[in-house]
Amino acid sequence: MSQPRVPDLPGVGRRENLRDRIREALRAAIISGRLEPGVVYSAPALGAQLGVSPTPVREAMLDLVKGGLVVPHPNKGFRITEVSEEDLDNLAAVRLLIEPPTVRDVVPVIPKEDFAELRTLAQAIVDAADGGDLVGYIEADHVFHLTLLGYSGNRFLVDVVSDLRSRTRLLGLIPLLESGRLGRSAAEHHEILDFVEARDPCGAELLMRRHIGHVRGLWAGGGEPA
Structure with missing residues (x-):
């Protein structure tokens, strides 16, 4: 064969x-x-x-x-391994239960002196998108989100989210990369940090919900979520 x-x-x-x-x-x-x-x-x-x-x-x-x-x-x-559409729906549902409220809770406790490093992590995602490096994009995205969630001080929560993210499939990233639209998705990470630096937990939570919606919609190869 x-x-x-x-x-x-x-x-x-x-x-x-x-x-x-x-x-x-x-x-x-x-x-x-x-x-x-x-x-x-x-x-x-x-x-x-x-x-x-x-x-x-x-x-x-x-x-x-x-x-x-x-x-x-x-x-x-x-x-x-193959992942069904139902599996992807369930993975996204669990992430929505965990990540947005956790980001809301960590916004007030992230030290101001850490903002520059978080911006560097967010920019690594943008740079990977601009450079057409899809593997680098996913790695940088993984590091950014887990670093942000790490401010919760709950390593079990971080491990669970890491596992959920690893089981997700983002087949829609390839056409986004080829069309040059991946940069727009990458920029969302800086927008999340805008809310963090403004100490706006509700804004950060809402944007994280939209961000995960993209994971299940556009990034997974589907359409824009409602």
Whole structure:
């Protein structure tokens, strides 16, 4: 049986923890749909695209197995799990229960001296969108949101949201990137920070609700949510 075509993936470089870098690059490729649901990919083919040997790719994929993103197929590789529309609805519903009220609650407690760093994190999302780096976009988006939620001081909440985000599929990001409209979505992160810096918890909560609506609508390949 012929091997599936592996999409172009950015190299992961020679960072200190290679396995972690590979895992996050693959996670982002799965979430964005660059690695297609239902398709089995081999570690050697993915390693060739990432510019690394198959061993750390296989180890990273085994990490993703634990999160339900892939299923191992002995002597073949790893199959990307499929997520139904109902699953995506349920994931978004849980995120709406957790994230907007948490952002509302952390707005008054975020130290003013942290604003500059949060702006840097938000700008990383914009830069990735402008540079056409979809994997970088998803990674930067992940870091921004979890950092913001981290001000709650509740690591269990952060872990739950991280897992929910990882299980989401954002297949609509590819056409948004190709059409040049991803930058508008990226800019929403600066808008959230505008409310944070203005100490407007209600505004931040409402914008976060709209933001998650985009995740389930435009970003997932559907239409603009009501």
